[in-house]
Amino acid sequence: MENTVVSATNFNAWFGDNHVVKDVTINIEKNQCIAVMGPSGCGKTTFLRCINRMHELIPGATAKGSLKLYSDEIYTMNPIYVRYKIGMVFQRPNPFPNLSIYDNVIAGYKLNGLKVPKADLDNIVQKSLTSAALWNEVKDSLYKKGTFLSGGQQQRLCIARAIAMEPEVILFDEPTSALDPISTSSVEQLFHELKEKYTLIIVTHNMQQAARVSDKTAFFYVGELVEFDDTKQMFTAPSDVRTQNYITGRFN
Amino acid sequence: MDKNKRLDLSYSQMKWETIFKRLLIVMSAIILLLVVGVFFTLIVESWPSIKSLGVKFLWGKVWDPVNNIYGAYPFLIGTLLTSFTALIISIPFSYAIAIYLGEYNPKGWLSDLLKNTIELIAAVPSIIYGFWALFVLVPEVRKLETAIHVTPYGVGVFTASLVLAVMIIPYAAALGTSLIRMVPSPLKEGAYALGATRFEVIRSVILPYTRSGLFAGILLSLGRALGETMAVTVLIGNTSAIANTFKDIFFGPGNTMASVIANEFAEADHALYLSALIELGLVLFFVTVIINLIGKRIITKYTNN
Numbered sequence: 425m426e427n428t429v430v431s432a433t434n435f436n437a438w439f440g441d442n443h444v445v446k447d448v449t450i451n452i453e454k455n456q457c458i459a460v461m462g463p464s465g466c467g468k469t470t471f472l473r474c475i476n477r478m479h480e481l482i483p484g485a486t487a488k489g490s491l492k493l494y495s496d497e498i499y500t501m502n503p504i505y506v507r508y509k510i511g512m513v514f515q516r517p518n519p520f521p522n523l524s525i526y527d528n529v530i531a532g533y534k535l536n537g538l539k540v541p542k543a544d545l546d547n548i549v550q551k552s553l554t555s556a557a558l559w560n561e562v563k564d565s566l567y568k569k570g571t572f573l574s575g576g577q578q579q580r581l582c583i584a585r586a587i588a589m590e591p592e593v594i595l596f597d598e599p600t601s602a603l604d605p606i607s608t609s610s611v612e613q614l615f616h617e618l619k620e621k622y623t624l625i626i627v628t629h630n631m632q633q634a635a636r637v638s639d640k641t642a643f644f645y646v647g648e649l650v651e652f653d654d655t656k657q658m659f660t661a662p663s664d665v666r667t668q669n670y671i672t673g674r675f676n
Numbered sequence: 677m678d679k680n681k682r683l684d685l686s687y688s689q690m691k692w693e694t695i696f697k698r699l700l701i702v703m704s705a706i707i708l709l710l711v712v713g714v715f716f717t718l719i720v721e722s723w724p725s726i727k728s729l730g731v732k733f734l735w736g737k738v739w740d741p742v743n744n745i746y747g748a749y750p751f752l753i754g755t756l757l758t759s760f761t762a763l764i765i766s767i768p769f770s771y772a773i774a775i776y777l778g779e780y781n782p783k784g785w786l787s788d789l790l791k792n793t794i795e796l797i798a799a800v801p802s803i804i805y806g807f808w809a810l811f812v813l814v815p816e817v818r819k820l821e822t823a824i825h826v827t828p829y830g831v832g833v834f835t836a837s838l839v840l841a842v843m844i845i846p847y848a849a850a851l852g853t854s855l856i857r858m859v860p861s862p863l864k865e866g867a868y869a870l871g872a873t874r875f876e877v878i879r880s881v882i883l884p885y886t887r888s889g890l891f892a893g894i895l896l897s898l899g900r901a902l903g904e905t906m907a908v909t910v911l912i913g914n915t916s917a918i919a920n921t922f923k924d925i926f927f928g929p930g931n932t933m934a935s936v937i938a939n940e941f942a943e944a945d946h947a948l949y950l951s952a953l954i955e956l957g958l959v960l961f962f963v964t965v966i967i968n969l970i971g972k973r974i975i976t977k978y979t980n981n
Binding site: 503504508536537 | 682683685686690
């Protein structure tokens with residue numbers, strides 16, 4: 425079990441009275457790429473947002489149960505520290521429009537008021553952009569605004585921004601649903617490289633994507649974790665009839 | 677960076693966060709206290725009047741400081757009548773401007789010119805409107821009054837309402853313009869794609885979408901009208917007696933709560949008189965609060981739909 429990075433035990437989350445995540449128990453292992461799928465409103469995004477405590481930013485949102493990063497209980501940790509350890513990439517690319525590409529990558533350091541020597545920052549920027557497969561495309565325009573990039577490049581910039589903090593885990597909330605197929609495949613390509621260093625948890629609506637990129641897949645339905653298994657197993661011989669129905673498109 | 681150093685930093689970040697939050701709360705609380713303080717002062721200062729006149733102050737029709745008789749009814753009517761008349765006159769203009777600047781002509785020099793001019797209306801000191809109306813509007817109103825066979829005072833509730841209407845246009849117009857510009861274009865395009873004309877898009881997409889905001893704009897205008905003092909004092913004729921027929925009330929001279937206070941505050945030579953004037957202020961405070969509360973209720977109802 426020492427390989428487990430994120431683990432939930434009987435974890436629940438609510439929006440007001442609306443019980444959106446029900447008794448989820450899951451163990452996520454290091455350097456794996458986990459796909460989380462399920463129909464809209466099944467609680468998968470909410471669960472994702474609980475992992476770095478973004479959920480509680482919404483008024484009326486509450487959570488209960490055990491959710492751990494290694495052996496530390498996430499909900500008793502300092503939320504700032506949690507978000508430093510667990511990065512996030514959102515559905516729509518959201519580079520800060522007022523910052524250059526360079527400043528976008530080190531935005532985490534700037535926001536947190538971390539003092540880092542310029543040479544180290546240059547290093548971090550190059551390394552992060554390289555890991556996000558963006559360095560070659562932007563190395564000549566580092567000081568231009570990040571918003572001039574294409575959607576796919578912007579999303580990779582956001583990934584670089586998350587990587588720059590050297591987190592343990594990176595959460596992706598439908599990271600390619602606002603991108604065209606070419607950008608999507610470049611981001612998907614990236615997942616294979618990123619999981620060498622990080623643990624990836626990806627919420628996706630796209631079943632082909634889940635099949636292409638993930639090692640394991642979790643299927644959520646009406647707030648419950650129905651099934652969590654090796655992706656290959658899940659897509660060829662799911663053990664739950666609800667999963668079977670969902671992946672074959674016979675769902676209503 | 678090692679874990680402990682990073683944790684320490686996290687905690688100091690959280691500490692500043694807490695201090696900042698407290699600062700915000702304190703600043704907001706100061707404003708809240710200020711309003712409570714104003715309200716408290718009004719009550720304390722008007723207490724002698726409340727005690728000796730009771731609730732009949734509200735519907736007493738006679739205001740006669742010489743004989744120590746105080747009734748707020750004429751001014752209550754004056755305030756509500758001028759404000760609502762002004763509002764009714766201003767709404768078509770505010771909406772027309774908001775729709776034109778928000779939907780038909782949201783960009784370009786003409787749009788900018790018009791928008792800035794409208795905003796300028798709110799920036800002109802109200803005494804200037806008072807003078808302008810006294811010299812330009814009053815003779816015209818007098819002609820109208822002669823034509824429809826009412827005593828041609830020229831000054832009065834109607835004249836005050838006209839000027840008030842001009843003064844409150846920019847509030848609803850500016851808010852309405854911004855709101856209409858913010859209607860998401862997919863929503864509008866959805867209607868255009870079904871063959872709707874611009875007018876139909878405005879009627880069936882834009883107006884319903886911005887309904888509660890437009891109403892809030894009206895409320896803002898109304899709040900301004902209720903409290904407006906200077907221009908009204910110049911134009912309303914300053915009569916504390918209330919006429920018998922609606923026509924005479926509407927076209928004849930009158931007074932609003934604000935204009936009585938402005939006019940008579942300096943002459944209030946005994947304690948009860950002064951106290952009664954302050955009680956008028958308290959009543960104005962309540963009228964404004966009640967109208968705002970009703971407005972907020974209506975906005976919430978619209979928004980939930």
